[in-house]
Amino acid sequence: MQRIGVFVCWCGSNIAGTVDVAQVAQSAAAMPGVVYAKDYQYMCSEVGQNMIKQAIAEHGLTRVVVASCSPRMHESTFRKTAAAAGLNPYLVEVANIREHCAWIHKDKAEGTKKAIALTRAAVAKATLNAPLVAGESGVEKRALVIGGGIAGLQTALDIADAGYAVDIVEKSPSIGGKMAQIDKTFPTLDCSACILTPKMVDAATHENITLYTYSEVESVSGFVGNFEVAIRQKARSVDAKKCSGCGLCAEKCPSRKAKSEFDEGLRTRGAIYIPFPQAIPNVPVIDRDECTYFKTGKCGLCSKICPASAVSFEQADEVITQRYGAIVVATGFDMIELDKFGEYQYGQHPDVITSLEFERLTNAAGPTGGKFVRPSDHKKPKKVVFVQCVGSRDTxxxxxxxxxxxxxxxTAKHAMLIRDKYPDVEASVFYIDVRTPGKNFDEFQRRAVEEYGVQYIKGMVGKIFPEQDKLMVHGVDALSGETVVIDADLVVLASATKAKDDAEALGRMLSISTDTHDFFTEAHPKLRPVESHTAGIFLAGACQGPKDIPETVSQAGAAAAKAIGLLSKKKLVTNPCVTTVNEALCSGCLACEKICPYGAIAAKTIELTNNGVKETRVVAAVNEALCQGCGGCTVACRAGAIDLKGFTNRQIMAEVDAICF
Amino acid sequence: MEKIAAAVRERAKRALATGEVDRVFAWKRGEFWYDVTPAVFETADETDELLWDSFCVANLSKYLTGAVRQGFKVGVFVKGCDALAFNQLLQDNRISRENVRLFGLPCPGMVDPEKLKKAKRYRGVRAVARAGDVLALQGKHGEQQVEAPAYLYDKCLVCRHPNPVVYDELLAEPQPVRTPDSDRFALVNELEAMSAEEKFLFWQEQFDKCIRCNACRNICPACSCEKCIFDNGESGVAAKANADSCEEQFFHLIRAYHVAGRCVDCGECSRVCPAGIPLHLLNRKIIKDIQAIYGDYEAGLDPNVPAPLATYRLDDADPFDGHQKGGKK
Amino acid sequence: MLLEEKTSQEQAFEPLIVAFCCNWCSYAGADLAGTSRLQYPANVKIIKVPCSCRVNPNFVLRAFQKGADGVVIAGCHPGDCHYSTGNYFTRRRFTLLMNMLDFIGIEKERFTVDWISAAEGSKFAAVMNGVLEKVHKLGPNRKMRDKRWKR
Amino acid sequence: MIRTKVTPTTQTEALAEVLDICGTNAANCMQCGKCSATCPASSRMDVLPHQVVRLLQAGQVEKVAASQTIWSCASCFACSARCPRKVDPARLIEAVRLSVVRKAGGNYLKADAVPALADEAMPQQALVSALRKYSK
Incomplete structure (x- = not known):
């Protein structure tokens, strides 16, 4: 028989106002197994806690029930109290008589009755509580960063600087991401490459950082502190060790049809190519879908001319398996397709371009060598129209x-840059609202209007008609109530951002959730903005939601800090409320294994003697380090062979019985 | 049928004689002419007793669990429903495919002695021979021929799989399917249309008859737990005594729930129930719901397709989201 | 039974509702209902489970046996499960159980599953009030009840 | 012209009638002006479509009802097709129009009078729209 102590908290008048606490204590004293019952004003106070400790010692209590506020509030407090008195902390149960009782009922008799019932349920459960010991697991001192854009680079550098090994997995042939494509950055207008390239070099040369470019995460298993990740390094068809990066192959490649991804399709590249001059690693890659050798078996020019004989057509994908303590997801974003916006003529007329294409067009290293000309006839435009919210805020x-x-x-940046370089070019911006919250952001936009004379028009563009060599942009000025038309030479569309197409698939692989738009969801929108719901996996940058560079970098730093905090731990305490299998009852049907979201259950073969006959039998086995304690498997198990510690079938049924008393 | 029976006997004999298998699970004559009992044959000589006739209704698959575990190589005869059961046991990891030689037997439907009895065809019969759908009842006073379908088990009349869905070799020509699948839900539909009160009274009357003999459980190919939760004192729900009708409700609901998505609808539970409780209706209700809500799934057809309760879809029907607020999508 | 007697008995009917709430969403939602001082009748008694997928149909039937007039299971919204997929299984399991209860004549209204997030304190109170109202209309649950059980 | 101050309100019967007829929600509009920019008939309008929606948001149904706009709208639904907020300005305008013609004697045109007025060169779409518009 257990010796249970029940402690009823007044919580000042919070509970005592609607619950007769003395009567609850009195009724509790008569419950089976209860040897001590007491009420006190503030159980969570030092005095209250001492009262519990003293009672444990004096009355030899084997179980403690505290009837107080929600266990979400003070369960850990009372568990620590019990532990201090030498009782296993998991022998404590909390009856929630504040949030679930005192605060919702007005009638004192009714409240008291319910408080007694809730206390009875807690006593019934506590009777069946078993001492639990939290397990420990080690932490692999290595972090994985998925994505090699500015978010991933910053995270990796911060973690590496703290002294931990970091691997960066980047899908494309070079690190750098979207920021590498950008010409200038707002609101300071420094050159994007000038501030990004040093970071890329830092990452490439850092002793703690390993780069896996042209690689993708193939599978993820394990748990916080002990993830096991398989990385597929796609075949570059060029031996990175031999290649000197001279670029001769890319220059001589006769296949010239492929559109350059880096230049947003504004120019072509060879089948063997280096994405951009500052690419890291500076090793070309063969696009096997475009390469004549791979398509027909003929050509092989690159291989013949390579002075280092680095070209290797036989190279195959390689799968690298590595263990990590923490994972940071920094996969970034994309721009939406504009095929549903026919009225803007994008894709129909070469002089209607997206903002990202505009970045390449004005970049000194871009397809026009920085010369500001329009794509159709390479003439310098006279009038440029920018359209904001193309697909954004669209329900x-x-x-x-x-x-x-x-x-x-x-857009303000683009308009300002044009007006700055070419004062003879007119720039107009169609906008719905201008949103510039950020340090020096509004000043920046106002400067575009006030100093650079950019024409801001509140309103949208309804349609664009090409007329001779002009684009007639028909819009509205909503403020003046006039319909407007501009004979533009170039139209730049600020298309909406979106999550990466494969974000949801990656989320599923990592078992982290995505929102309706496939951006990864943070654990708490305010208080845990860089953590995912899965312990040990953090989020950085625009994969979590649209972000600019300063925000991305600060989130990357925050994610790094979280990862460092995790990696610096010697041991992680695991949740002791995990499932266990009673092998004698287990039939080995593995229904539990099929529904476990963590892959914590596996088959195990045991040998046993059944009535003198030797048998081998398959049973389920739980990896306690992987189990998170949801208990879904316990329901899948018909025989009740698998049970959840802390929430056993018997315990919950005892609660049901006590409530229905 | 007698010709096939000879082939069946011959095949079993050969399997044992050549050491192809260590044991053969089949049927032999019981005490009465209508009484056929499952039997284990260990030597070739014993197989003379082996038979295949219109009363071989017993499903042999479930007996495999013990023998296979002890490492024996077993040969077993399976009818259509038995093969579904075999697959279900396979899916539940209760047997291993490698240790079993499956002899498939297309089944013309089994004869229900109770129906013969009710039709007053019972008296004086010594043996029953069968050719196609004609039964020859041989008695003291000569032979009497009757149409077999009138005397088949109800479950055989709505049989969906007279031919085994899995086998190593088939020992006879395949049989045609008698009736469309929809027929088997006729009674379920009738019950569903009743009021809550009528339904409850119907089932209470049925469950009250239960004597907790556990025959339904023991015969069921999906009920193959090492130890049933109702036999386990530690589970908190164990109960054998018929103390209160509510316990029978509990037992039968949970029994049906435990085979949800795993029941092959062989109808054996109802056949063996000494109290005549139509237990298969509970199972069929679940089968009907699963098909309606989660799409076509038939337990025992393919052990590699995940069972409905072992999987989910993001866009599953949600009967609980009356508010349509909050959450994702 | 005299009419008067019947009415007084109906008035005296205090239904017992057992609610299983998942730790991460619905239990927190119930806490929020308390913190926001929202009213719902004291007849609802909450049992905490880690996830709605921890609720075994055995528990539901047990509650009915032992005298509950209604049973509620509340979990995170599908897609928001703390354990990522738990409530998808809850949804399938109890869709089938609810239909089965209905099939043997236990009114569907006595058994409720709902998705209540940690932020939906008002929804928690609304769902509980709704359940109470429905169960009040149906009256005491005498079906499935253990006859040895007395309240 | 003398400007009088208006008091924006959503609590007018006239507005309720209009919203009831069209079943769309003017509050969804964020005044981007896409409708006005798109409208092929805007040259004949005194009040632009986005201004119609804004006036309705503020409960100023009479101003819309008195405008030329509701009779200039060809109900081509280009605005509705391109509206990023699913506001459906064409239906709102149609609703105001209906609220006017439904008033006793408010019929702008009798159906019998149409053939004489019909223009051979007029596209079908406009013809049907006109019938819908003027003959309620």
Whole structure:
């Protein structure tokens, strides 16, 4: 028989106002197994806690029930109290008589009755509580960063600087991401490459950082502190060890049809190519879908001319398996397709371009060598029209309902840069609202209007008609109530941002959740913005939601800090409320294994003697380090062979019985 | 049928004689002419007793669990429903495919002695021979021929799989399917249409008859737990005594729930129930719901397709989201 | 039974509702209902489970046996499960159980599953009030009840 | 012209009638002006479509009802097709129009009078729209 102590808290008048606490204590004293019952004003106070400790010692209590506020509030407090008195902390149960009782009922008799019932349930459960010991698991001192854009680079550098090994997995042939494509950055207008390239070099040369470019995460298993990740390094068809990066192959490659991803398709590249001059690693890659050798078996020119004989057509994908303590997801974003916005003529007319294409067009290293000309006839435009919110804040289904956040600023930047370099070019911006919250952001946008004379028009563009060599942009000035038309030479569309197409698939692989737009969800929108719901996996940058560079970098730093905090731990305490298998009852049907979201259950073969006959039998076995204690398997198990510690079938049934008493 | 029976006997004999298998699970004559009992044959000589006739209704698959575990190589005869059961046991890891030689027997439907009895065809019969759908009842006073379908088990009349869905070799020509699948839910539909009160009274009357003999459980190919939760004192739900009708409700609901998505609808539970409780209706209700809500799934057809309760879809029907607020999508 | 007697008995009917709430969403939602001082009748008694997928149909039937007039299971919204997939299984399991209860004549209204997030304190109170109202209309649950059980 | 101050309100019967007829929600509009920019008939309008929606948001149904706009709208639904917020300005305008013609004697045109007025060169779409618009 257990010796149970019940402690009823007044919580000042919070509970005592609607519950007769003395009567609860009195009724509790008569419950089976209860040897001590007491009420006190504040059980969580030092005096209250001492009262519990003293009672444990004096009355030899084997179980403690505290009837007080929600266990979400003070369960850990009372567990520590019990532990201090030498009792296993998991022998404590909390009856929630504040949030679930005192605060919702007005009638004292009714409240008291319910408080007694809840206490009875807690006593019944506590009777069946078993001492539990939290397990420990080690921490692999290595972090994985998925994505080699500015978010991933910053995270990796911060973690590496703290002294931990970091691997960066980047899908494309070079690190750098979207920021490498950008010409200038707002609101300071420094050159994007000038501030990014040093970071890329830092990452490439850092002794603690390993780069896996042209690679993808193939599978993830394990748990916080002990993830096991398989990384597929796609075949570059060039031996990185031999290659000197001279670029001769890319220059001589006769296949010239492929569109350069880096230049947003504004120019072509060879089948063997280096994505951009500052690419890291500076090793070309063969696009096997474009390469004549891979398509027909003929050519092989690159291989013949390579002075280092680095070209290797036989190279195959390689799968690298590595263990990590923490994972940071920094996969970034993309721009939406504009095929549903026919009225803007994008894709129909070469002089209607997206903002990212505009970045390449004005970049000194871009397809025009920095010369500001329009794509159709390479003439310098006289009038440029910018359209904001192309697909952003759109609930009609053509675009995305959210604000893409960065377009107001980069459009102001584009317009300002044009006016700065070419005062003879007119720039107009169609906008719905201008949103510039950020340090020096509004000043920046106002400067575009006030100093650079950019024409801001509140309103949208309804349609664009090409007329001779002009684009007639028909819009509205909503403020003056006039319809407007501009004979533009170039139209730049600020298309909405979106999550990466494969974000949801990656989320599933990592078992982290995504929102309706496939951005990864943070554990708490305010208080845990860089953690995912899965312990040990953190989020950085625009994969979590639209972000500009300063925000991305600060989130990357925050994610790094969280990862460092995790990696610096010697041991992680695991949740002791995990499932266990009673092998004698287990039939080995593995229904439990099939529904476990953590892969914590596996088959195990045991040998046993059944009535003198030797048998081998398959049973389920739980990896306690992987189990998170949801208990779903316990229901899948018909025989009740698998049970959840802390929430056993018997315990919950005892609660049901006590409530229905 | 007698011709096939000879082939069956011959095949079993050969399997044992050549050491192809260590044991053969089949049927032999019981005490009465209508009484056929499952039997284990260990030597070739014993197989003379082996038979295949219109009363071989017993499903042999479930007996495999013990023998296979002890490492024996077993040959077993399976009818259509038995093969579904075999697959279900396979899915539940209760047997291993490698240790079993499956002899498939297309089944013309089994004869229900109770129906013969009710039709007053019972008296004086010594043996029953069968050719196609004609039964020859041989008695003291000569032979009497009757149409077999009138005397088949109800479950055989709505049989969906007279031919085994899995086998190593088939020992006879395949049989045609008698009736469309929809027929088997006729009674379920009738019950569903009743009021809550009528339904409850119907089932209470049925469950009250239960004597907790556990025959339904023991015959069921999906009920193959090492130790049933109702036999386990530690589980908190164990109860054998018929103390209160509510316990029978509990038992039968949970029994049906435990085979949800795993029941092959062989109908054996109802056949063996000494109290005549139509237990298969509970199972069929679940089968009907699963098909309606989660799409076509038939337990025992393919052990590699995940069972409905072992999987989910993001866009599953949600009867509980009356508010349509909050959450994702 | 005299009419008067019947009415007084109906008035005296205090239904017992057992609610299983998942730790991460619905239990927190119930806490929020308390913190926001929202009212719902004292007849609802909450049992905490880690996830709605921890609720075994055995528990539901046990509650009915032992005298509950209604049973509620509350979990995170599908897609929001703390354990990522738990409530998808809850949804399938109890869709089938609810239909089965209905099939043997236990009114569907006595058994409720709902998705209540940690932020939905008001929804928690609304769901509980709704359940109470429905169960009040149906009256005491005498079906499935253990006859040895007395309240 | 003398400007009078208006008091924005959503609590007018006239507005309720209009919203009831069209079943769309003017509050979804964020005044981007896409409708006005798109409208092929805007040249004949005194009040632009986005201003119609704004006036309705503020409960100023009479101003819309008195405008030329509701009779200039060809109900081509280009605005509705391109509206990023699913506001459906064409239906709102149609609703105001209906609220006017439904008033006793408010019929703008009798159906019998149409053939004489019909223009051979007029596209079908406009013809049907006109019938819908003027003959309620």
């Amino acid at each position: 009609s289904g053509r675009g995305k309902p959210y604000c893409s956040k960065i377009c107001c600023m980069y």
